[in-house]
Amino acid sequence: MNNSAVPKKNGERKKSGKHQRNNDKFDLFVYGTLLNDHHVELLLHRKVENVPAVLYHYMRIVPKGGFAFLVKRNDAKTNGRILKNLTKEEIERIDSFEDEGHLYFRRSVYVRVGEKRERCMTYIGNISALNESFWNEVAFEDRFGMFIEKKIDGILAEMDTDRPDITRRVLHELMSSEADSIIQSHFEGNYICNYIMIQAFEDAKPPNLSQLIETTPEVLPYAGNYMRLACQHIVFNQFVELIRHQFPDAVRLSHQYFRHGLAVLMGFIYYNGKKAAINKLFEEKELDKIVSGRSYRDYARIAIDIVDIVYHKKEIKELVSFIRRKWYSTPTPLGAELEFSYLGVNAINAAPGADKVYDSFYWFTDFDLLRRTWRLGGHVDSHRTILAGQRRHRGFFEYALGRYQILGDLSRPLFDCPWGMSLLINEAVKFLDIPPHSLHISLELTGSHSHITDRPHKEEHLACLMMLGGDIRPDANGKLREWRVFNNELDTNFQKSIHFSDRKCHFSKPEQEQSEASEVMEYKFLRLHKEETDYECLIIGLKGYQRGTHARPVSIRKKGEPEMPEQIFLRKWAAKPQPLDKTAINDFLNTVEKGLLEENKARRLEPRKIKVLEKLGKYLSARNKMIAEYEKR
Incomplete structure (x- = not known):
């Protein structure tokens, strides 16, 4: 990749990118996020040779809560380092991460390495775009997450849906648990190639409702209730995603905590505040019924359309202020598990059909509810060991808050604020509308x-x-x-x-x-x-x-x-x-x-x-x- 693809800015002459040591190796001067070795490894999946360097006639600016960028100034200098011998593919990956051509422009510059003058590339800030994009406080994990999500969106865009009305947003929602696992894996330094990502998304395709009902007619009395429950969680998930992307500084937690925890709390509060309007729209759109010819993706599309009707960013600002006023931290990280059932203690030994609403959640996986409830650790708990391959069983519907992978039992505490945990528990009960049964509190x-x-x-x-x-x-x-x-x-x-x-x-x-x-x-x-x-x-x-x-x-x-x-x-x-x-x-x-x-x-x-x-x-x-x-x- 060379600088001929980089647009001119304010009449600046484009400069040649021919500074590489050979035909396919590049040197890059970095001065901000990529001064951190861990960040470089996460992005490039390897350790990179580097040397200290000084760039003259450019000033490094770090706005409050934003990312560093360079601007020209004749009497200035910026200390940094050169990442040596980068491949073309690695430069393209960093271009994508830095949003080259929008947030930053990649230019050729000369730097000092000891007594020597060397030519390399660096990124010059596009000030107006940076101000517009990062007016909130932004951390590396926010931008790295955006970078991986952009990569995932590119893969989803290439998947054939046979339906122009099924947008990338619908696909992302239906496959969001797989997408989050991929993002989490990258955060932990485990690179996942495109082929494996594609396979994960292929395996995550939603159920065929007409086929399910035709082959398993005994599910029909409960099918409308399950689809309503799925749509309810789709709307909730979309609220959480919007809050996370629009207010990253408000929901960011320490790495030891479940990274969705605070956004989950806000999502519950916001949903419950809009519940009457959402319920009315669910009824109008018949999301509590099995409509002939309507696919699972159609239900998801309609649910997401409802989100766009009821969601208002200004209201989230007020919610953020409320949480900040009340929030406090303690030295003890917290977790919680909440159990729900129409049959109380009899849920675990329920006869078929005893629960007239969900049949004690026997059909939970048939309606892909593990994926709809992944942020909440949703699963069916029968209080006994479930054998491998035993897909259906009756029991309690449980939120294991902070458990982001049911198989393997991987979890993190939600946060360390008892007030926040109390509020979350109460809001979860309001949200679900299934009789509450029991509560477990975990103290780390x-x-x-x-x-x-x-x-x-x-x-x-x-x-x-x-x-x-x-x-x-x-x-x-x-x-x-x-x-x-x-x-x-x-x-x-x-x-x-x-x-x-x-x-x-x-x-x-x-x-x-x-x-x-x-x-x-x-x-x-x-x-x-x-x-x-x-x-x-x-x-x-x-x-x-x-x-x-x-x-x-x-x-x-x-x-x-x-x-x-x-x-x-x-x-x-x-x-x-x-x-x-x-x-x-x-x-x-x-x-x-x-x-x-x-x-x-x-x-x-x-x-x-x-x-x-x-x-x-x-x-x-x-x-x-x-x-x-x-x-x-």
Whole structure:
């Protein structure tokens, strides 16, 4: 590639690109993003020889939140380095990354390398285009992601759809889980060639609805509901994509977190705010019905048209401001799993047709819902091992938030803000419109020592946890029960062993060693509520409790082992909840406070945490009073 393809700018004479060392090798002076070796490796998939260099008569400018660019100035100089011996294909790849011809113009220049004067190429900024494109704060990962997405779009554009009305945007949505896996793989330094990308997209083609219904007529009573659920997630996914691309600085998180996490939260909030309008359009367009002659891609196209009707960028700016005002970070990364079902605990052993809406999600994969819900870790959880090739099974519909690959169980925490996690959980429940069942909260416990030991729990502490997160209400005869344990909802294995909490290792990359995985305590006993619930206090309480006790998991016993004392106590207390004295409640609160101080390496709690402790105390006192009143009856 030579500079004859580079357009003139402001009357500047085009310069020859004949500075290469031989016929197919080029030298490139870099001064910004590509000063970082890791960025160069991600882009070119190899280590590149380089030498320090100085470019005279050009000034390097780095606008706030933007990328460096060069402008001519006679008395200026810019320090950088030369990337040596680049191939034509590598120069073309960097051209694409830099958006050569629009954001930057590639020019021939002379630089100083020690005492020598050498000719090479560099990129000169197109100031007006840069200002227009990067008015927000932009990081390397944003531009690298855009670069890979552009490459993916090029491949999708070449795929034959036989339908001019099926746009690249529709294809991208239907294949977005594969596209994201490719982008994630590139971020991790694993280059995927075009052939493998094409094969991945070929395998991701949506189902043939008419063929599915013709060959499997028993799916017909549920088909309209499944297509509505698919379209609902398509609209949500499009909101998330628009927010990520238009407000990259507002949704950017540290590399340790799931990179879609904050955009997912905003997508839920925005969808729920537009829900009435969306529902009306869904009804008008009959997206809850199987329409003769309408393909899966047609449903996707109509759903995306609805996005263009209801989405307004100005409203997202207001949402971004709201999130920024409320957001705070803590040292404990968080994750969550949410289970939903029309049959409650009976979902895992449901008879065919017992669930009149989704047949307990038996047809989940037939309608390609793994791909529609990939950002949310959507899958069917039957609470038992699923054999390879067993495509259909009944169970709960679950969001495993932060789990971006169900097969292989790869996940990252969503973020570290308890307020944000509480809001996300509530918004997910509003969004889905399927009765909520249970909630798991995961705490990633980092530090110089383990926060999970073999130390047993105090019985009074377990009772406090159940009062905070369990489901305490009377049965049909007026007797008070804690239903998560009493109803055997935590007996998730054949041994009927209470699975109250679990120690886990979370892997974020394929083939990661266990020593590299994150140590996580997952609390599984929580009830997920339909009504708005303050999960922020609960999450902070769980964090403080685990760090304050370093207590052991209360989980499945090995075959032949007796139940743990904690499991025996939980069964007894759930069958007949007993009130605690004030000393026991205060001891629990003191333990939580101790753990929060340890988490923050502080001597005193900040005002926010003090208010949370006060809320926890009031809530425990109220629940304890209710239990005492029932005991007197």
